Amino acid sequence: xxxxxxxxxxxxxxxxxxxxxxxxxxxxxxxxxxxxxxxxxxxxxxxxxxxxxxxxxxxxxxxxxxxxxxxxxxxxxxxxxxxxxxxxxxxxxxxxxxxxxxxxxxxxxxxxxxxxxxxxxxxxxxxxxxxxxxxxxxxxxxxxxxxxxxxxxxxxxxxxxxxxxxxxxxxxxxxxxxxxxxxxxxxxxxxxxxxxxxxxxxxxxxxxxxxxxxxxxxxxxxxxxxxxxxxxxxxxxxxxxxxxxxxxxxxxxxxxxxxxxxxxxxxxxxxxxxxxxxxxxxxx
Ligand code: CAA
Numbered sequence: 001x002x003x004x005x006x007x008x009x010x011x012x013x014x015x016x017x018x019x020x021x022x023x024x025x026x027x028x029x030x031x032x033x034x035x036x037x038x039x040x041x042x043x044x045x046x047x048x049x050x051x052x053x054x055x056x057x058x059x060x061x062x063x064x065x066x067x068x069x070x071x072x073x074x075x076x077x078x079x080x081x082x083x084x085x086x087x088x089x090x091x092x093x094x095x096x097x098x099x100x101x102x103x104x105x106x107x108x109x110x111x112x113x114x115x116x117x118x119x120x121x122x123x124x125x126x127x128x129x130x131x132x133x134x135x136x137x138x139x140x141x142x143x144x145x146x147x148x149x150x151x152x153x154x155x156x157x158x159x160x161x162x163x164x165x166x167x168x169x170x171x172x173x174x175x176x177x178x179x180x181x182x183x184x185x186x187x188x189x190x191x192x193x194x195x196x197x198x199x200x201x202x203x204x205x206x207x208x209x210x211x212x213x214x215x216x217x218x219x220x221x222x223x224x225x226x227x228x229x230x231x232x233x234x235x236x237x238x239x240x241x242x243x244x245x246x247x248x249x250x251x252x253x254x255x256x257x258x259x260x261x262x263x264x265x266x267x268x269x270x271x272x273x274x275x276x277x278x279x280x281x282x283x284x
Contacts, residue, residue, distance in 0.1 A: 003027055005168075006073065006081040006106075008098055012235070012272060013115055014087035015041035016143025019048065022070040023144070024172050029073035029081060038072040045070065048144065078105050083168060085137055087115040090241045095119065096127045103128035111161055113137035118185045118242045121154035131156035136179070137165050138186060141234055150186050152179040184249040185242065193243050193255055199227035200258040203278075210278050228278040231261075232271030236278075240265050 003026050007018045010032035018041065022028045032038050049063040058066075078084065084106055086098050095114060102112050112134050114124055125134035136152025149169040151162060162178065169176040179186045185193060199213050208216070214226020223230075231239050240262065246255035264270075264277065271277030 004029070004080060004082045006031065006078050006084045008032075008084065008086045008102070009088040010038045010041040011087065012141060013139060013143060014085075015044060016141065017085055017087060017115065017139050018070055019045045019144050020139075020172050020174075022066045023049075026069065028070045029077055030070060031073050031075070031078075042067070042070065042072070075101070075105055078102070079107060081106055081110055083111045083113060083165070085113045085115055090117065090119065090238050092119055092123065095124055099124050099134070100127050103130065109133075111135065111164060113165060115139055117238070118189050118245055120184070121152050121157065121182045125154045125156060132158040133161050135161050135165050136182075136186070137169070138188075139174075140188070147173075147175050148188070149174045149176045150179055150188060151176050152182060152186055154182050185246050189242055190246070193239070193246055195227050196231045196239060197243065197254070197256070197258055200231070200260055203228065204258055204260045232277035232279060235270055235272035236261060237265050237270045238272075 005021045005026045006029040007014045007021070008031050010018070010030050014030065014032070018028045018030045030038050030041065046067055049058060049066055052058040053060050053063050084102055086095060086102070088094055088098055095116065099112060106112065108130060110133070112128060112130070114121065114136055115138055116124070116136060117138055121134060121136045125131035128134055131154060134154055135157045136150065136154070138150040138152065140146035140148050151165055151169065153162060166176045166178070177187065184190070199217065202208060202213055203210050210228045214228050217223050217226045225233070240257055243255050243257040243261070247257070268274065269276045
């Protein structure tokens with residue numbers, strides 16, 4: 001793998017992925033269609049790096065080099081990227097539009113990866129002329145901290161592509177797992193969404209307070225945070241999209257989104273995006 005990586009979308013996941021890639025020596029092009037988003041992402045990354053400097057994990061010079069490697073780019077600069085990681089909104093049509101444009105812009109030998117947490121890789125690959133070079137590369141939030149990357153094969157993803165992105169993930173000091181079949185939710189979200197749903201139903205049914213539900217899972221199962229707090233962290237709008245997609249694909253009540261989640265999202269209480277979510281909501 002050459003050293004030029006482009007990340008499309010500078011939200012929580014895109015900026016986290018750009019951060020780790022630049023930290024590990026890649027030249028990173030970061031793009032977002034919304035003005036100012038890349039600038040804010042670079043500021044957040046600079047603050048994180050500053051903390052690393054204060055803690056003695058990086059020198060000030062190294063931190064500057066990381067920031068120099070991480071540049072805001074325009075579409076036409078993507079032509080020479082070796083690997084593109086798409087991290088835009090978790091909506092199939094939005095992602096398809098990005099993949100169509102990428103396929104026209106980026107050199108044919110480059111790999112096009114998606115950070116989707118549940119959508120079909122095969123369906124996305126089908127809008128390109130290079131389905132063998134399209135692959136799922138799913139990072140976890142916060143990307144600089146979480147060790148796992150799910151690598152997801154589409155129907156036509158080549159062995160060479162899987163090996164290349166596995167080597168890339170390992171070069172970021174991540175652990176990769178290979179999801180052999182392109183199925184909705186892959187491994188983690190297929191397990192995580194029913195956990196979220198059950199915790200939300202327990203809350204809806206008035207069985208315990210949100211604090212006690214989270215405390216029970218944190219201390220009873222040794223999870224670093226409870227499921228309601230984690231649902232806020234991942235973004236309630238994203239969680240709802242994922243549940244609705246899994247429900248539509250599997251036709252199974254395991255994935256039926258609770259009403260409380262829909263009400264929060266409709267009220268604009270999205271967790272990650274607003275700083276509000278389960279922890280600023282009262283069922284009055
Ligand atoms: N970016 C970079 N570093 C971050 C960070 C971020 N956004 N958030 C926290 N960190 C770092 C902190 O700097 C800190 O590092 P140092 O102490 O070495 O400086 C370290 O992580 C721990 O952070 P804190 O001390 O602030 O807090 P904590 O110990 O409570 O850890 C946490 C916070 C890492 C988020 C931890 O609670 C955790 O692991 N939670 C579970 C996260 C999880 O399950 N993520 C997966 C979500 S599912 C998903 O992403 C898939 C999907 O598709 C929905």
